[in-house]
Amino acid sequence: MADLRAALGPDRARAEPLELALYQRDAGVDRGQAAAVCFPGTVDQLAAAVGIAAWHDRPFVARGSGTGLAGGATPVGDPLVIVTTGLNRIVEVDADERVAWVEPGVLNLDLSRAVHHLGLHYAPDPSSQQACTIGGNVATNAGGPHCLAAGVTAAHVLAVEVVLADGSVAMLGGLEPDAPGYDLRGCFVGSEGTMGVSGRIAVRLTPNPPAVRTLLLDFSTIEAAAATVSGIIAAGIVPAALEMMDAEITRAVEDFVGAGYPRDAAAVLLVELDGLPAGVEAQVEAVRRVGHEHGARTVRVAADDAERALLWKGRKSAFGAIARIAPDYYLHDAVVPRTKLVDVLRQVYAIAAEYDLTMMNVFHAGDGNLHPLIVFDQRTPGVWERVHAAGDAILRACVDAGGVLSGEHGIGLEKRDAMPLVFTPDDLDAQARLRDAFDPSGRANPEKILPSGSRCGELQRVPAGAWI
Amino acid sequence: MSLLSVLTLDENELVACVACGLCLPHCPTYRVTGLEAASPRGRIAAMQAVQFGDAPLDATFERYMEECVQCRGCEAACPSSVPFGHLMEGARGVLHEQRRSERRWRRRLAEWLGYRLVLPRHRLLLALTWLLLVAQRLHLVPRRLGLPRLSVRSLARRLRVPAGDAPDAYLFTGCVMDAWQRDTHRAAIRVMAATGARPGLPRGGADCCGALHVHAGREEEARRLARRVIAALPGTAPVVVDSAGCAAAMKDYGRLLDTDEARTFATRVRDFSEWLARQPPPAVRADGGRVVVQDPCHLRHVQHADGAVREVLGRAYELAETDDDGLCCGAGGAYNALQPALATQIRDRKVEAIRRAAGDGRPRVASANPGCAMHLAAAGLDVRHPADLLAEALE
Ligand SMILES: Cc1cc2nc3c(=O)[nH]c(=O)nc-3n(C[C@H](O)[C@H](O)[C@H](O)COP(=O)(O)OP(=O)(O)OC[C@H]3O[C@@H](n4cnc5c(N)ncnc54)[C@H](O)[C@@H]3O)c2cc1C
Ligand code: SF4
Numbered sequence: 001m002a003d004l005r006a007a008l009g010p011d012r013a014r015a016e017p018l019e020l021a022l023y024q025r026d027a028g029v030d031r032g033q034a035a036a037v038c039f040p041g042t043v044d045q046l047a048a049a050v051g052i053a054a055w056h057d058r059p060f061v062a063r064g065s066g067t068g069l070a071g072g073a074t075p076v077g078d079p080l081v082i083v084t085t086g087l088n089r090i091v092e093v094d095a096d097e098r099v100a101w102v103e104p105g106v107l108n109l110d111l112s113r114a115v116h117h118l119g120l121h122y123a124p125d126p127s128s129q130q131a132c133t134i135g136g137n138v139a140t141n142a143g144g145p146h147c148l149a150a151g152v153t154a155a156h157v158l159a160v161e162v163v164l165a166d167g168s169v170a171m172l173g174g175l176e177p178d179a180p181g182y183d184l185r186g187c188f189v190g191s192e193g194t195m196g197v198s199g200r201i202a203v204r205l206t207p208n209p210p211a212v213r214t215l216l217l218d219f220s221t222i223e224a225a226a227a228t229v230s231g232i233i234a235a236g237i238v239p240a241a242l243e244m245m246d247a248e249i250t251r252a253v254e255d256f257v258g259a260g261y262p263r264d265a266a267a268v269l270l271v272e273l274d275g276l277p278a279g280v281e282a283q284v285e286a287v288r289r290v291g292h293e294h295g296a297r298t299v300r301v302a303a304d305d306a307e308r309a310l311l312w313k314g315r316k317s318a319f320g321a322i323a324r325i326a327p328d329y330y331l332h333d334a335v336v337p338r339t340k341l342v343d344v345l346r347q348v349y350a351i352a353a354e355y356d357l358t359m360m361n362v363f364h365a366g367d368g369n370l371h372p373l374i375v376f377d378q379r380t381p382g383v384w385e386r387v388h389a390a391g392d393a394i395l396r397a398c399v400d401a402g403g404v405l406s407g408e409h410g411i412g413l414e415k416r417d418a419m420p421l422v423f424t425p426d427d428l429d430a431q432a433r434l435r436d437a438f439d440p441s442g443r444a445n446p447e448k449i450l451p452s453g454s455r456c457g458e459l460q461r462v463p464a465g466a467w468i
Numbered sequence: 469m470s471l472l473s474v475l476t477l478d479e480n481e482l483v484a485c486v487a488c489g490l491c492l493p494h495c496p497t498y499r500v501t502g503l504e505a506a507s508p509r510g511r512i513a514a515m516q517a518v519q520f521g522d523a524p525l526d527a528t529f530e531r532y533m534e535e536c537v538q539c540r541g542c543e544a545a546c547p548s549s550v551p552f553g554h555l556m557e558g559a560r561g562v563l564h565e566q567r568r569s570e571r572r573w574r575r576r577l578a579e580w581l582g583y584r585l586v587l588p589r590h591r592l593l594l595a596l597t598w599l600l601l602v603a604q605r606l607h608l609v610p611r612r613l614g615l616p617r618l619s620v621r622s623l624a625r626r627l628r629v630p631a632g633d634a635p636d637a638y639l640f641t642g643c644v645m646d647a648w649q650r651d652t653h654r655a656a657i658r659v660m661a662a663t664g665a666r667p668g669l670p671r672g673g674a675d676c677c678g679a680l681h682v683h684a685g686r687e688e689e690a691r692r693l694a695r696r697v698i699a700a701l702p703g704t705a706p707v708v709v710d711s712a713g714c715a716a717a718m719k720d721y722g723r724l725l726d727t728d729e730a731r732t733f734a735t736r737v738r739d740f741s742e743w744l745a746r747q748p749p750p751a752v753r754a755d756g757g758r759v760v761v762q763d764p765c766h767l768r769h770v771q772h773a774d775g776a777v778r779e780v781l782g783r784a785y786e787l788a789e790t791d792d793d794g795l796c797c798g799a800g801g802a803y804n805a806l807q808p809a810l811a812t813q814i815r816d817r818k819v820e821a822i823r824r825a826a827g828d829g830r831p832r833v834a835s836a837n838p839g840c841a842m843h844l845a846a847a848g849l850d851v852r853h854p855a856d857l858l859a860e861a862l863e
């Protein structure tokens with residue numbers, strides 16, 4: 001503590017019990033305990049903090065906004081928690097090259113807003129985009145509704161300045177399109193803080209589309225909605241976003257935003273199309289047709305930006321809004337082949353019924369990324385066991401259908417022990433060795449991602465284009 | 469320090485937070501500090517820790533609670549509808565009871581003077597205002613306090629409404645606003661009359677709505693004031709309020725007093741713009757120029773009357789919006805006096821957003837709450853109440 005206070009300033013390091021209690025968890029369910037927490041205000045201070053942890057041979061965990069859903073920022077092994085929210089400057093924007101250098105604590109939506117007047121935005125838009133940091137996005141390789149067409153975070157990060165576990169600083173990647181040598185930047189993206197802490201990050205900015213249309217389709221069966229998804233893709237349309245919500249979640253969301261989501265629908269699809277005005281109009285008609293063919297009850301096209309914003313606000317509040325039903329939730333993040341979607345969904349609902357749990361689904365239908373949510377109240381005796389058992393059963397069902405564990409939220413602590421479901425011991429070993437190359441000491445966010453026994457890895461196994 | 473002290477907040481409200489963090493960017497204190505302890509999620513986690521016995525109710529906890537502006541931006545942003553305002557008022561109430569004896573005597577004296585002696589006695593407040601006026605003329609009141617220039621004429625003249633029987637709508641006059649910004653009440657009365665309605669004033673006793681007391685956890689005193697306010701505004705006519713903080717508190721009288729009379733009264737309360745938007749539009753000149761709209765938190769997050777302000781002001785002015793999602797300005801009742809450092813940082817952010825929205829030139833700002841107006845004026849902005857702006861634009 002004394003070293004931290006000396007290096008960062010007295011207010012930038014704390015260890016009071018109540019203060020530490022606030023850093024026990026992220027938005028997931030697992031809790032840990034930190035030894036101390038610090039708030040660097042510059043990248044130099046960030047490096048100093050990591051260096052001090054190295055000097056005292058203490059683990060450290062980077063934390064952005066703590067919106068992670070997999071326990072990635074949960075402190076394990078009495079670590080120093082390093083909070084990046086004070087590193088929130090947009091360092092430089094090059095509108096011609098469409099590149100921005102940002103500090104890791106810049107909020108995703110703040111960046112898009114700051115470059116809006118240049119006709120640009122930062123494309124990956126996790127539903128938590130108003131709150132999560134770019135550093136956290138890079139660490140979890142975050143995706144979002146608009147990553148269907150635009151690609152996940154990895155496709156938008158050009159270079160990362162990384163503070164390695166010993167406190168030294170390395171620059172991975174670069175602005176030139178095809179840098180020679182190994183793509184270490186690619187390794188780092190998605191490493192969930194296990195390979196070091198990112199300092200300044202160079203991200204690609206994307207031009208705002210000239211025309212955007214958002215459609216809301218509503219169905220009386222989930223199957224019809226899923227068939228429409230396949231139909232849209234089969235018609236050769238690549239929507240900017242294609243999202244599905246089931247009945248329960250639609251009602252919960254509508255209670256919050258009042259956007260006119262139909263309360264009696266079995267499922268709704270939110271489809272966004274963008275491009276040149278004429279092309280977009282043609283696609284709107286095509287989606288409308290496909291929807292009606294598959295039994296959509298209504299197809300609503302948002303009339304203006306305000307209505308669009310309200311519809312998206314609903315979708316992006318989905319996770320938060322479920323607390324209207326029960327105070328705790330357990331969220332999965334699995335990707336299954338789109339063709340198996342209906343099948344897996346049926347199984348998932350059956351599993352919930354079997355364990356007597358309330359289950360809801362909200363997901364990126366476009367690429368088969370499911371988010372089955374089990375909602376419950378921790379205070380109910382015995383509920384945890386049922387939730388965990390149902391969770392395992394769901395993961396198994398997804399993997400059996402040829403899916404993967406994590407579309408976008410990462411593995412963290414929560415899904416760590418499920419890694420052997422999809423990876424062979426050799427795979428895990430290779431990942432552990434990759435991580436060791438970055439952090440031989442094993443102090444960077446220990447016990448995350450890889451189950452004990454295999455040690456540490458990276459997440460490039462996630463299929464391209466997958467996010468939550 | 470007493471380790472036996474406990475919080476007794478509504479447990480269901482307390483566990484409703486799923487820690488998603490979506491409220492964080494809407495919290496002014498988190499925005500300027502980046503600290504979990506200065507965020508809604510962190511404050512709730514601290515309440516949970518104390519209530520469930522994992523941490524003591526100590527000075528650290530008290531500091532976390534007191535740094536909250538009680539703007540309720542988090543409540544509006546929370547998809548789980550965690551009733552943050554209520555939780556915070558509860559926590560403050562317990563702190564008020566349990567930690568009173570540990571506060572320094574100067575603070576206790578100041579609280580007693582403010583909450584118990586002056587605010588409930590409007591005549592005393594007016595008398596003190598005369599003293600303040602003299603002090604202001606002698607340049608003894610620092611400009612940075614943002615006190616509007618008090619005027620002898622304004623203070624000496626009573627408010628006037630047309631004589632006659634029961635009014636169509638009351639204008640609630642309140643405490644500080646009537647003492648320091650009575651001209652805004654005059655403007656409100658003119659605009660109300662211009663719609664063809666007959667405005668009326670409360671009878672004696674409506675000295676103060678009690679909003680500041682509720683925020684400070686002094687519910688018992690707030691209840692006493694609320695009963696007097698209700699008694700001073702008989703009948704069924706709408707009660708128009710030109711201070712957003714007061715209107716929000718008066719709309720909550722039903723919960724505060726838990727009587728049918730209070731619940732009925734609460735349904736009569738309207739923010740000035742909210743009421744005006746439902747009346748026949750008075751004739752105004754539509755060339756008033758550009759105005760940046762600042763949403764007082766208790767107007768936007770609590771009353772959801774931000775649309776009404778835009779509707780009525782838009783008839784006479786070209787409106788400009790800030791790009792900060794209506795983030796709080798840091799005034800927060802007595803907050804700017806109690807937490808000056810944080811309040812100033814929060815205000816700096818707001819002032820930047822206002823300047824961005826205004827483009828070039830000195831921006832004119834519309835704010836429907838006297839506290840916000842004073843706080844922003846202290847930063848050198850030209851801040852006007854929508855009633856003032858509209859009265860100026862009347863044909
Ligand atoms: C309501 C809600 C909706 C969400 N929707 C989506 C979604 O649509 N798509 C999606 O992908 N995710 C989503 N998430 C998950 C989460 O928002 C993302 O994982 C996000 O990227 C986390 O950012 P953060 O700043 O909160 O990071 P944190 O939660 O603080 O940290 C996440 C991980 O990143 C590491 N980390 C943080 N900063 C750094 C750094 N500077 N250097 C190295 N490591 C770092 C941490 O150690 C941790 O392992 C959602 C979460 C919520 C609550
Ligand atoms: S208060 Fe609401 S928005 Fe904030 S973390 Fe809790 S549930 Fe999420």
Ligand code: SF4
Nearest residue numbers: 495536537539540542
């Ligand atoms: S009331 Fe305002 S200051 Fe307090 S936690 Fe909520 S958003 Fe932050």
